[in-house]
Amino acid sequence: AQKVTQAQTEISVVEKEDVTxxxxxxxxxxxxxxxxxxxxxSGELVFLIRRNSFDEQNEISGRYSWxxxxxxxxxxxxxxxxxxxxxxxxxxxxxxxxxGYALNxxxxxxxxxxx
Amino acid sequence: GAGVSQTPSNKVTEKxxxxxxxxxxxxxxxxxxxxxxxxxxxxxxxxxFQGTGAADDSGLPNDRFFAVRPEGSVSTLKIQRTERGDSAxxxxxxxFQPGIGETQxxxxxxxxLVL
Numbered sequence: 001a002q003k004v005t006q007a008q009t010e011i012s013v014v015e016k017e018d019v020t021x022x023x024x025x026x027x028x029x030x031x032x033x034x035x036x037x038x039x040x041x042s043g044e045l046v047f048l049i050r051r052n053s054f055d056e057q058n059e060i061s062g063r064y065s066w067x068x069x070x071x072x073x074x075x076x077x078x079x080x081x082x083x084x085x086x087x088x089x090x091x092x093x094x095x096x097x098x099x100g101y102a103l104n105x106x107x108x109x110x111x112x113x114x115x
Numbered sequence: 116g117a118g119v120s121q122t123p124s125n126k127v128t129e130k131x132x133x134x135x136x137x138x139x140x141x142x143x144x145x146x147x148x149x150x151x152x153x154x155x156x157x158x159x160x161x162x163x164f165q166g167t168g169a170a171d172d173s174g175l176p177n178d179r180f181f182a183v184r185p186e187g188s189v190s191t192l193k194i195q196r197t198e199r200g201d202s203a204x205x206x207x208x209x210x211f212q213p214g215i216g217e218t219q220x221x222x223x224x225x226x227x228l229v230l
Contacts, residue, residue: 004157031215032215033215033216035218037221042223043204043223043224043226044221044222044223044224045158045206045208045221046221047218047219047220047221050216050218052216091157091158093157095215096215097215100163100170100171100173101146101148101163101170101171101213101214101215101217102148102160102163102171102173102174103148103150103158103160103219104160105157105158105159106157107155107156107157108155108156108157
């Protein structure tokens with residue numbers, strides 16, 4: 001079975017706070033890919049990052065960073081110094097050979113950043 | 116360059132009617148995907164095209180749903196005898212080529228409301 005769990009349904013922070021969005025996945029495959037997408041109120045899913053199962057290096061892109069830990073099957077996303085424009089729903093997704101080419105999404109975490 | 120486009124952006128129809136939703140992928144992308152997103156949920160896979168053929172339609176909920184991609188570019192998702200439960204956002208995505216390592220880029224979606 002494969003599954004993506006985003007336990008945090010909603011998070012509210014004040015601007016400039018750091019916030020971490022959790023993602024836990026289940027898969028029996030050794031080769032798989034993990035993704036994060038952002039869905040602002042406009043509705044379009046915006047691609048943020050793709051990580052394959054063989055690369056456990058953490059990644060930083062500006063205020064965004066990702067922590068991939070195979071030992072705990074987690075792929076967490078941190079926003080540093082959050083801004084109001086970060087307000088959106090964030091989805092973690094898993095892609096592996098069992099799912100064919102279908103992204104398996106979590107239920108998403110709604111992030112609200114207030115001034 | 117232009118992203119994935121979808122038309123219409125919103126569609127209101129009555130129960131029992133037929134609807135068509137259109138997706139225009141990123142130019143040069145050979146793989147195209149349809150997903151459905153219900154309120155408060157992550158997107159769920161419907162069907163995937165590689166070129167003109169449907170390579171995986173395992174996510175289509177029943178035979179009222181059908182999709183085509185006759186020339187390997189634009190795709191149309193067709194829903195017959197619509198039901199209120201079909202109300203959702205229908206998202207289209209494309210990737211440069213098929214493969215589990217490929218990033219899927221999403222369009223803005225079509226919001227379907229069945230009255």
